[in-house]
Amino acid sequence: MTAPARAPSASDVRDVGEAALRWTSEHRAHFRLGEDALALHGDVNRTWKPLGELAQVCVSVRRATTPGDRLHTTASDLLRYAWRLTRDGDVFHDLLRLEPFSTYAVEVYAAFASAGLRHTGFEDLAATTVRTRSWRLTEQQPNRRLGLLNSERRVGFPPHRPVAEALRATWLGGLPEPWTFESASGYTLTHVVFHLTDWGGDPAGVPADVAAYLTAWLPAWLDSCVEDDQWDLACELLAVAASLPERPRAETLKGAWSALAAAQDEAGALPETGPGAVGRAVRRDFTACYHSTLMAAFAAALTLGRAHGSAHGGKGGPA
Numbered sequence: 001m002t003a004p005a006r007a008p009s010a011s012d013v014r015d016v017g018e019a020a021l022r023w024t025s026e027h028r029a030h031f032r033l034g035e036d037a038l039a040l041h042g043d044v045n046r047t048w049k050p051l052g053e054l055a056q057v058c059v060s061v062r063r064a065t066t067p068g069d070r071l072h073t074t075a076s077d078l079l080r081y082a083w084r085l086t087r088d089g090d091v092f093h094d095l096l097r098l099e100p101f102s103t104y105a106v107e108v109y110a111a112f113a114s115a116g117l118r119h120t121g122f123e124d125l126a127a128t129t130v131r132t133r134s135w136r137l138t139e140q141q142p143n144r145r146l147g148l149l150n151s152e153r154r155v156g157f158p159p160h161r162p163v164a165e166a167l168r169a170t171w172l173g174g175l176p177e178p179w180t181f182e183s184a185s186g187y188t189l190t191h192v193v194f195h196l197t198d199w200g201g202d203p204a205g206v207p208a209d210v211a212a213y214l215t216a217w218l219p220a221w222l223d224s225c226v227e228d229d230q231w232d233l234a235c236e237l238l239a240v241a242a243s244l245p246e247r248p249r250a251e252t253l254k255g256a257w258s259a260l261a262a263a264q265d266e267a268g269a270l271p272e273t274g275p276g277a278v279g280r281a282v283r284r285d286f287t288a289c290y291h292s293t294l295m296a297a298f299a300a301a302l303t304l305g306r307a308h309g310s311a312h313g314g315k316g317g318p319a
Contacts, residue, residue: 010307012257014071017300019268020293021061021074024054026267028081030286038094044104050290052108055082057294059115060199064305071301083112089119096125101134103148110151114198123155136160142169143188146195154198164207167196172210178217183233186221189214190236193243200243200302211245219252226259229274234260235295242302260296270296 031054036042061075086092089112095105106126112118129135130152140148146166149159167173172189193214196205206214218241225234234256241248264270269289271282283289 010304012261013300013303013307016257016261016264017061017297017304018070018074019264020270020297020300021071021078021268023268023293024290024297025074025078027286027290028078030290031082032085033091037091038098040098048104048108051082051085052104052111053291053294055079055108055111055115056199057298058082059111060201060298061301062115063201064301071297071304075297075301079112079115079117083117086112089117089122092119093122093125096122096129100125100129101138103138103140103144103151106130106155106157107148107151110154113156114154126155127157130157130160141188142166142173143171143192143195146170146192150195150198163196167192167207167210172214175209175213178213178220181217181221181224183230186225186233187236190233190240193240197243200239200298200305203243203245206244208245214240214244215246215248219248222253222256226256227277229263229276229280231260231263231270231274232272232292232295235270235292235299238299239295239302242299242306247306264296269293 031051033047033051037047058075058079061071062079065072065075067073083089089109092105092109095102099105105122109119109122109126113123145161146163149161149163149166152159170188170192171185172192176185193206194200196210197203198205218237222234222237222241225231225237238253238256241253260270263274265284269284270292271284271289272292273280274282
């Protein structure tokens with residue numbers, strides 16, 4: 001007789017999260033902004049995106065854990081480091097002067113601002129931009145617009161349209177047929193939940209019908225990702241599971257945490273994908289591992305925070 005799948009223990013989850021943050025800390029130099037960060041045609045995905053993801057994960061880990069916890073301590077140290085990389089916000093101000101309507105400047109800055117790390121000059125300049133018709137009419141993917149609305153709120157700007165309206169234009173907001181789930185829609189739905197819940201901090205931000213839909217179908221989607229070694233997306237789905245008003249039953253998550261632990265290398269890095277059924281080549285360089293490793297830490301911290309009865313295990317104040 002096959003033994004029933006056991007729910008992941010707190011130590012299983014913590015081991016994955018601590019190893020992931022340890023690797024991130026040891027590779028922090030890779031998050032530095034290069035000279036192309038302010039270039040007219042610089043590659044945002046190689047400069048601002050990694051730094052913004054680092055900042056956001058650190059903010060969420062700090063909020064979900066308590067001072068003295070290793071996860072909290074490491075995340076606080078990394079967040080201070082990330083802020084120094086922006087020259088205490090000066091680089092955001094420089095960027096906005098060069099690209100007044102670059103939404104990513106506000107989106108990345110918002111992660112820092114939510115932790116009390118602010119730059120008055122940037123906010124004064126951005127306040128003018130966000131009041132324009134051009135800002136309100138910028139054409140974006142629906143989930144990206146939802147993210148911008150949350151970023152505006154975090155900085156203190158009035159959201160340029162109702163969140164509920166933006167939600168219903170997304171894949172998840174339409175409650176699509178669950179069998180149409182694939183990787184692109186998967187990443188879209190996870191980020192919709194992150195924006196609705198302020199990156200796991202407010203589970204009540206998920207409307208009841210969306211929460212019920214996710215509670216019913218997320219375990220099956222997670223299983224399919226684990227079976228195909230889609231580690232990055234699996235981590236994001238685990239983070240979503242920990243962000244819902246009523247989390248899916250722990251046993252339905254089956255062996256996802258054990259699978260992630262097995263996929264991590266000894267240093268704590270987690271590749272975005274494993275070989276899967278098609279025998280993919282597994283890349284383990286920084287670019288191929290940093291996001292999935294950050295997501296492992298993010299999902300672990302949210303899971304541990306909810307296990308202790310609150311989405312907010314710790315304080316989200318200044319780093």
